[in-house]
Amino acid sequence: MFTSQGPTLRELAVQALSSIEDGYDLLAPKFDHTPFRTPDRMLDAVADALRGLGPFDAGLDVCCGTGAGVRTLLPLCRERVTGVDFSTGMLERARAAVVAGDGGPAVEWVRADALALPFTGAFDLAVSFGAFGHFLPAERPRLFAQVNGALRPGGVFAFPVGAPQPMTSPLYWALLGFDGVMRVRNLLWRPPFVMYYRTFPLRGVIDDLRGAGFAVRLRPLEEFGRRADGSPHWCLVEARKS
DSSP: OOOOOOOOHHHHHHHHOOOOOHHHHHHGGGGGGGGTOOOOHHHHOOOEEEEEEEEEEEEEETTTTTSHHHHHHHGGGEEEEEEESSSSHHHHHHHHHOOOOOOEEEEEEEHHHHHHHOOOOOOEEEEEEEGGGGSSSGHEEEEEEEHHEEEEEEEEEEEEEOOOTTTTTTHHHHHHHHHHHHHHHHOOOHHOOOSSSSSSOOHHHHHHHHHHEEEEEEEOOOHHHHHTSSSEEEEEEEEOOO
């Protein structure tokens, strides 16, 4: 939920009518007080799942925002952790919020587009939280290929994915309505603001990961329980570079 420290309705409207980059520059000072920031409970669950896959020397947070994912990587990596984002405002907030501890891995921040990552074989682990709605389905193969290129052989790309909401859920209709509003906005207004919640189906994602050179495994995040049919509410996608 939004808090009293979060953005006003007017500020959200201005952000939504901006480009993605400008919008997040504007939102950055209050981003951590919005529901767009990945909850600590999810970050902790992912960290617990990744702990058994290491050790990792170098970690990368793709579309790092204000740095919550980078902070999560610090205990998992021995040498360095890098956050990459194309919003200057978000990187400034991240730089101020995340401080490397004595004896811990170095922290660095890089401004770059995730579709053109400036790294080659540099990381053992890459993660991303809450950013995939900013990429159209046709862009996924390129995004995953960029992450694959940034990883060393055997490196892991990991991120959480939630089960689809049933049609009986109010959240199903809320997300459907949000995506519909954004599609109308992008038809009528320029520059476009790409942010959709229903364009990341697990089957298509797995196919695109495999096409980019990853072997894919799903790990249930049991902290979030299971649905009536026994399937997990959330799982961690573990994509390992072949």
